[in-house]
Amino acid sequence: MAVGIGAEQVTGGQPAPGIAPPGTQRRRQRPLRLPRSPKIIAGLAILAFFALWSVVGPLVRPYSPDQVFANATSPLAPSGAHWLGTTQAQQDVFSQMLVGGGDMLLVSLIAGVIATALSVVIGVSAGYLGGLTDELLSMLANIFLVMPALPLLVILFGFLGKTGSNDLFLVGLIISVTGWGWGARVLRAQTLSLRNRDYVDSARIIGERRSRIIFAEILPNLTPIVASSFLFTVLYAVGTYTAMAFLGLVNPNWSWGGILYYAAGDNAAVSGYWWWYIPPGLAVALLGTALVLLNFGIDEFINPRLRAAGMARRSGAGRRDRNLRSQQFGLTPVIRTVSGTPLDSPPEPQGIATHGGLA
């Protein structure tokens, strides 16, 4: 599964336009060409929206999120004064929504970075070193994958107490400990496949140092997989942080999961207070969708087969000749191959990849 950038380097094919001629100090590799895919564009747009939301939100919130209004006994429906109504305790839902995204995004990013670093270190070492190291590291990764994360996190955060969970870095760290296994597994498999490629062999024969082989030959070719496992860890952390807040385990601080925690406690769904539980749930779902879309984009980049269909349809071939195509019995219509080479290993089990975060 040599991916785009790597294949260009290795096969030495026609230099694609945009690549600086050889001889410049560092060959300028074409950026991953991702932004062409509508999935990537949509994903990035939604992510940018939420990033802006979490930065600007706390500044423009109309009220303090825990300010108590009125003395009504039940939540008030949306009105001019309270765009998203009020909670049981007569607090402004819209203000809580505006304030609630930041911490979650920050924790998710922290968890994503730490877990990705862990999975690169462990996955690549396991794949490259092989032998007993591989056996042990793989086992470790699999144990963390198989052990259900939710009850484990409940114990960890339970004993830590609410004060400990105020420390966003600590929360991110704990979430990352339960979330690195999948990335390590996928990276190990890919490293295993790369280390026996000819170009790695030749580097070894030339006498390159091991660190150089890993950092200069192998890691660059793992970029899409590292990116994809980073996105999934972030998705996992978003789901996990929301779930922890929903369980009342981390100090809610009006995170979206925290709003849902209070909404569930007051039976918002049964009582029909839709303005209370739909905005936070929808926000988490949209954020998650953006991350999944980005990942689909990367998947399609790695495996062009997944993309061919959409392209065929967009170019009009699929629509008009649907009869013809259904006679093809699934042969991949090669519309426009990118420099990626075909898969040479069976697809990895999808696991987290397809099942998203904890929530």
Next chain:
Amino acid sequence: MRVIARRLFFYLVTAVIAISLDFLIPRLIPGNPVEAILAKMPGQVTPAVIHALDVQFGVNTSASLWTQYVHYWSNVVHGNLGVSVGNGFAPVSTVIRGALPYTLGLIGVATVISFVLGTAIGAIVAWKRGSRLDSLLPVVTFFQAAPYFFLAFLALALFAIKLGWFPSGRAAQIGDFPAFTWTYISDVLDHAVLPGLTIVLASAAGWIVGMRNVMLTTMDEDYVLIAAAKGLAKPRVIWYAARNAILPSVSGFALAIGFIVSGSLLTEIVFSYPGLGSLLVQAVSDDDYALMQGLFLIITFAVLAANLIADFVYVFLDPRTRQEA
């Protein structure tokens, strides 16, 4: 069989590590859980109970860590998981035993349905690649990304409250006592449908995407082309491709089941379903550490058992794993 033996060994190691974590976490994290518990219920606790709690969490004890560990193991082996302070000091194992059947029934059945349905839909979506079915994918993406418990909110509000098709929570009507009668059983089934549907809806998305992606690759294999060229009926050809495409889904089951169980437990909370998920939230609000620990062990064991079943299915499906090397 070697494959199964290997897996069995792996699950054994995982179980040992889970039990050790259960032992270590309260002792490694700073703070005194016993004090936290006593602060919540002043005056209700006898010295004997305090001593039992001390022993359980390794507080105020002179015994070495190793002695405590050995003691802990003997307790676990005897099914003694401590007492639940949130349930009138009833043994944790009793509390869990009361809730376990509901969760096993609900999540077990829902997971099987979702796997079968999801892989079937995934195979069809892949087969009809480029057709209108592809527009199913964005919808699936949304369900994949949405938290299970948010979908539960929506399902509850729409189907139970607005349309009134299903009861709005709990496992049976209030005042309906467990008995092996048709009225009771149908009542329980009636209450399980909506939470079950929510779990199926939320988890099927993953199976659909996973199956579709592998199926797209499998469909290009020569044997599929030959099957089609021979003039076999279309369902037959799809079946040949799907049979092989399903293998990664089955082996990926191990990775997915933990997420599905976690999400489903949170779903239970929204439906006030009296299973392990509700115990989990109760344990959190009561600072009931022993119950949390017991739940962690039980849920881990259940997940490992589900994995073992998936392994047996895999060995059954894939003859290559049956070859003795």
